[in-house]
Amino acid sequence: MCAKFDLNIEVMKVKTTTKSIEPNIADLANGWLKKYKLDYKLEQESLNSEIDKALSYYFTKNGGAGANRPDVKLLLQDKYQIFFPVLIEYKGYKGKLVKVDANGQVENRTVKNEPNLKNISAYAVNGAVHYANALLHHTSYTDVIAIGMTGYKDDIGKLQYEIGVYLVSKKNLGAGQRVGEFTDFSFLASKNFDAFIEKVNTLDLTQEELDKLKEQREREIDTSLIKLNNDIYQNEKGLGENDRVYLVAASIIATLGIPGKVSPLEKTDLKSSNEKGNKDGDIIIRKIRAFLDEKDIPVEKKNLILRTLENTLTTENINKVENGETQLKRVFTKIVDDLGIYYKIGLTTDFTGKLFNEMYGWLGFSQDKLNDVVLTPSYVASLLVKLARVNKDSYVWDFATGSAGLLVAAMNEMLNDAKNNIQSPDELTQKEIKIKAEQLLGLELLSSVYMLAILNMILMGDGSSNILNTDSIKDFDGKYGFGKPDTKFPADAFILNPPYSASGNGMNFVEKAMNMMNNGYAAIIIQHSSGSGKAVDYNKRILTKHTLLASIKMPIDIFIGKSSVQTQIYVFKVNEKHHKDEIVKFIDFSNDGYARSNRKKSSNNLKDIDRAQERYQEVVDLVRFGKSKLKIFTENEYYEGHIDPNNGADWNQSSPIETQPTLQDFKKTVSAYLSWDISNLLEQYAVDEKLGK
Template sequence: MLVNWKLESDVNDYVKKQFENLGLKKLQDYNEESAMSAYLKEALKGAAKTQTKTNFGKPDFHIEKYKQVPILIENKLKLSKLVAQTKDGIKFDDKSISDFAVNGALHYARAVIDSGKYHEAVAVGVAGDNEENVTIKVYYVFGSAPNAYKELSKVTTFDFLENESTFETFYKDAILSEEEKHQILIDSQATLQGYAKKLNKLMHNHNITAPQRVLYVSGMLLSMQDIVDCKGNKVDEGLIPDDLKGVQSETKRDGKKVVDQIKAFLDEREINEDKKTLMLASFGEISKDSQRDELTTNDKEVAQLLPQKENSVTKQIFTFIYENIFKSIDGFGGHIDIMGEMYSEFLKYALGDGKEIGIVLTPPYVTKMMAQILGITSESKVMDLATGSAGFLISAMELMIDHANASFGKGTSRANEEIANLKKDNLLGIELNAEMYTLATTNMILRGDGSSRIEKGSAFNRPESLFMDFKANRVLLNPPFSYEENGLPFIAYGLDKMECGGLGAIIIQDSAGSGKAIKTAQAILKKHTLLASIKMPVDLFIPMAGVQTSIYIFKAHEAHDYDQTVKFIDFRNDGFKRAKRGISEVDNPIQRYQDVIKIYKAGKRAEVSKELWDLDAIFIEDFITDKGNDWNFEQHQNIDTKPTLDDFKKTVADYLAWEVEQLLKSKGEDSSKKA
């Protein structure tokens, strides 16, 4: 006879029985509540589901034996207590975390990742009424952001926990695929752009000037970071909205608090004094106007986020950024350029389309693709001579980290050491514009530092020792296209400063390769090899700019051999459609961005979908000349003008259809006249 459960302990007994059936032993393979390692206990510190959250969290069950990935399990009596969610996702308010199994398990998983002690976790929610009416939901959690989880809908039992082999199989399915990563990247960009529009409106309403807006964002994001010394020891908490009290004294007003926190953060990082001085001068805008620290009625964009009806302008902006951006950073796609997305949005209002200054930032899915084409690994030394907001360096660093984790095992001491070293030594950025320099440095700090080798100044007058010491073997570029010859001299200079055999890629207005930059193009070919040219979509930079661009890929210090062919790829159909309102997917863009890398590598032999690609039409291998004006796809495209039989039949059919239409019209007119 089936007996309904009466207590939550009945659900616990059910879970223990499942573990026993799998051969898992208590205290050896799994534990209950507080019987956990000191390491996990520290990671769960402050994650209690009580209102004060002062104690460490105590999931009903936990397993610590597999791949340094903690499995955190929460149980609830009644199937109705499995999960609380809305159309926007799973809820993380205190009541939902306390009352629902999935919500509680995900809360603990996010907490251990937020602690910095784990990079991933598995959350399991269990709820039921009896042994035959129980549901298990399993999630792979890859960040502390509210949306940084993936439901494993096919996993409905505990069988994946049976042994190392079953967990390994589960883990391979759980981790994000390239398709999922790309989708997160696209979704993240859209989400971030939406926040940027609202934030832009909020700042406009509070009379924050357009040039100040992105400095507010970057500076406030830095002030929210925990202050950590160079050895990784936590010195102080980052600021949260409650720390801004609206106090009117000069030393304690909200803007001053934010700037002081930024200074304390930079001091502990032992950042170069010149760099720190430059950054603090930029961030000083946040505290410059004391009136912005006076209490004022909340703007409607933040009214729901703040309990008090009046707060300082500084706190209103800080709260919006904290709730919508800071909390979501590790849920955004790894290659996303947070500062770049914000800057692009604000630039629309400050400078129209941005053409006047030639600053048009590369979309993150393009920076990722270019970095992948160059085959960047943890051993690469990557350089960007026109760094902008550091979009290319972010993508390069993500690929380096992925490679280190794959080589040495994610979370291992060897991998962590490799990652720390590559962030410090393997990325070089140079940026002339002071504002962009500050954004780039902030962006890299938000990614776990990596800002050590971002320099302020012109790439063309850096000391030779900088390049000799760095020994770059990869260069990625999107130069300011207002520069002479559309910016082609940047890649020429970068290739000259690279190691022999290094690879470089530049996305540039393709008139540079068809005659506008002949002097530099010819000079490049005398010393370096053009490997490939990829024609990009005409609307790629819409709405910032409508320009035709190509990606040129080079091999350094090997003069171009004109008896060797160059790869030409037509990627004008990347699957996206762009307009002023945003970007939409129309033809499998995620697959196309993965496929174009295969096409670059294998040409017409690439194993890609025939439904998506006509390789004969979009891939050409052809020779170029030494003139430096024939680098673009369409210049090598063979257009067959000889009509086929089908063309003739279609023309005749069209003509006959027209004749019939005219005849019917004339008959209609005749009958109307008779009437």
């Protein structure tokens, strides 16, 4: 006989905490540094004042203000006497070397484009990359070595470790690139460092990787601009829209600096003093003047910029000292902290265009009479540039330049073409200088927008000398303006997004610009109605001198959040009369492959859902080469037809619909009618039954 027992056994779960072996990791690694006789500095020690300040300015791993303290800091030189800061972070746990995202990039941002403080704090490489970005943001160093090291003790108590070595630089937009496999720090030893730097210099991102990083950085810019604008709007009273624009422009120019000539203005340089001639506004103006002097900007242009900025920077209220600080210093600090990293890393984007859209998109400006000032999205700007056939030898102008986004896109296209086709480094350098100084010209009437255009071109490498604060219709005579006021600008490429409130929906700009050109191409994005009746007289006159090559219907939501008008792109060949037998390519580009939203808190309001980049390239190819390039688009979306040069209202055509019925169409119609007729009869029969008929 067996006795049966019910045993109630309570299992206690004992929480065990793994102890960090960071001291062991630090002891091993620092021992290597001693062995190689490197002058390294530990957490609390100073490396140099510039690096120390940068680490103290940047937000910490916990998200607040205060000191960032890498475990180890070094400043090493290669054989060319170039300095490379080296920042090392130690951890003492298994699996805590690096956390990357789905694209293999160091994941220091969340999906909401906010700092991923959890990763920065927990992973060695992520922390080191965070510190490296502080240096990109606040120092003149453009290449920083970020090293993470972590480890654990195995079952027999033996120390196991792993090392991550990353380059954080302007050329990878601060994201960080893995350099290679390393089992110790001997690559930092003086005898090995040159070979290591040679390896670093061979690191290249693919165009796809770079595009993804740029896209990510641009989303971060949007988030930072929203934060900055909300902060200034809500907390800094007495500043109008123009004041905010001028403060941002002034702060950025003052902090750019020129290596070896003009030091960047730092937050600590603003003393919030009441001393006459030495107030915060005076200090910023002096720094901007020094910067512009070194840039060799024409005197007239320089004086205009300084005069415009001085009106805001020297006002009494903004320089008044309250609680030991001026409003100007407070705003300057916010601008540098929130935006500095993006213009310091040399991001080739329409930075100030984004700034413009954010600052004016939801404030008073959007309700006033100038609400048709809408900036062109960067991917549309790039499309216009390609449709106008811009290359390294083009001379490009824009008669309503806004924040210069179209000129930035043109400059990037020209520089890329130069790099791809000029083999001599010396010749390439000279060509790049010529492109920026001589081959771009923009006109902008509104002074606040003009200042944004100047800032944008300075940030892109200073192609600002030919941005003119001029009325393109009334006052522009086709000449350079600054520097060469008597020389005609030899334009052969015209790009434009005009204010639609202008005469003929903006076709007045088109007529004047193309009539001042001897040859070349033009691509404009304009209100749809300008080609269907609102600009008939302009259009007929244009066609007596120029050929319409293509008419492209754009998505209705291309300017979502800013404007809801239907737009069209028209492409012209300049200075060749349009004949009635000319073939015009009509493209329905309503589906451009992008999905757009206008959610303030969205991390990405533009999503590629259907081969968007391929679609944009196909539009360029169709306009240039014709029907043989049809791949993604159907013949319902691409149509080759004709317009009447004497009409002026027939520019927006679509593919003809087949009107002759087929036998199948007839069968469907008869079937539908019979179905409807029988249904009616059955319903009537049911009603008659109820009535007893």
